[in-house]
Amino acid sequence: MILGTGLMLVPLLLLGGTGYALYMRTIDSFETAMQRSLRVILPVSELQRRILETDKPLDHYLYSTSQLERETFYRESQEIDNLFDKFSNDIDLLQEYRDEIARARQNWQGVQTLGRTIMDRHAAGEGVTLVMLSRFENLQRETSRILEQLYRSLESDMQRNYQDALRDRHQIQALLLVIFVAGVIVAVMVGNRLARQVLDPLARLRRGTERFGHGDLSYRIRLENEDEFGQLARTFNEMADELEFLASYDSLTGLLNKREFEIRLNDEMRRARRARHPFVLLLLDLDYFKQINDTHGHQVGDQTLRTLAALLKKQVRDVDYIGRYGGEEFGVILTDTSEQNGRETAERIRNC
Numbered sequence: 001m002i003l004g005t006g007l008m009l010v011p012l013l014l015l016g017g018t019g020y021a022l023y024m025r026t027i028d029s030f031e032t033a034m035q036r037s038l039r040v041i042l043p044v045s046e047l048q049r050r051i052l053e054t055d056k057p058l059d060h061y062l063y064s065t066s067q068l069e070r071e072t073f074y075r076e077s078q079e080i081d082n083l084f085d086k087f088s089n090d091i092d093l094l095q096e097y098r099d100e101i102a103r104a105r106q107n108w109q110g111v112q113t114l115g116r117t118i119m120d121r122h123a124a125g126e127g128v129t130l131v132m133l134s135r136f137e138n139l140q141r142e143t144s145r146i147l148e149q150l151y152r153s154l155e156s157d158m159q160r161n162y163q164d165a166l167r168d169r170h171q172i173q174a175l176l177l178v179i180f181v182a183g184v185i186v187a188v189m190v191g192n193r194l195a196r197q198v199l200d201p202l203a204r205l206r207r208g209t210e211r212f213g214h215g216d217l218s219y220r221i222r223l224e225n226e227d228e229f230g231q232l233a234r235t236f237n238e239m240a241d242e243l244e245f246l247a248s249y250d251s252l253t254g255l256l257n258k259r260e261f262e263i264r265l266n267d268e269m270r271r272a273r274r275a276r277h278p279f280v281l282l283l284l285d286l287d288y289f290k291q292i293n294d295t296h297g298h299q300v301g302d303q304t305l306r307t308l309a310a311l312l313k314k315q316v317r318d319v320d321y322i323g324r325y326g327g328e329e330f331g332v333i334l335t336d337t338s339e340q341n342g343r344e345t346a347e348r349i350r351n352c
Helices: 002-052 055-064 067-087 095-123 131-179 186-213 228-248 258-277 287-294 298-315 339-351
Strands: 277-284 321-322 329-335
Touching: 002 067, 002 131, 055 067, 055 095, 055 287, 067 095, 067 131, 067 287, 067 321, 095 131, 258 277, 258 321, 258 329, 277 321, 277 339, 287 298, 298 321, 298 339, 329 339
Parallel strands: none
Antiparallel strands: 277 329, 321 329
């Protein structure tokens, strides 16, 4: 009987070993894709944002001929070059993505060279034509377009790897079915254990990836496992936290960005019309901000914006919304607030 039981367990152990191998392959492929996406997709977004902002110091320089603006352009250019170097040194980056990065870098070098040429001509008193400025803007947008395509490709790559993991899940399900058909208590126990440890976490990961792929960055995977699935869920949630913050908040001040602020404003307007709740919208502009940048540099200017953001948070309630609407422009939504109370809050902010 013992020998028979042992012989019966041999195929179950083989099936269990096969199931474990599939389990590990599923985890490894999915986790590799997630880690690669997290390591690449966020720097791509940062690179795109920095390149689109290089026109600001150029425009300011043409207006003021300030050496600080010229140095700002050079410093930003160097930081962008450093980001490109990080991509070049990433040995795990797929060749197709390396090619896209190379294309974007080639375009960026054109933007950088043309920007320096424009400033040199302006400094020498030579004319800067609209054609040169238009070409600078076109190169800048083309570089951004290439990076946007790379961003989308990374999302597609994550989806493809998810499909591979889903296929492995089907293989595991087939293996569990074979174990169940064996009809032995040990097989049933093993099948139930694998189902609890593999299928449910994998289903949650699938739902999370689908919601994430459709743009729902607020979704989080609730998985308390201490195994590889739990680690994968935590990695997913960390990536979602970072992307949601980048999509909704201004990285300098920590306030709502313009897009998210307008969403909250539209929601508040609909609520006011539906329930007749009053609210007050305040628009603020920081006086002499350009002089601060020109006189003391952009680091002092950035610190000034952060200080103002902190002061605004102290002057309003937790239920109110504060957003950075432009460079030195801010907006405040005072919910359930009368016009008189709104005026008082505005005066308090102006005098703080």
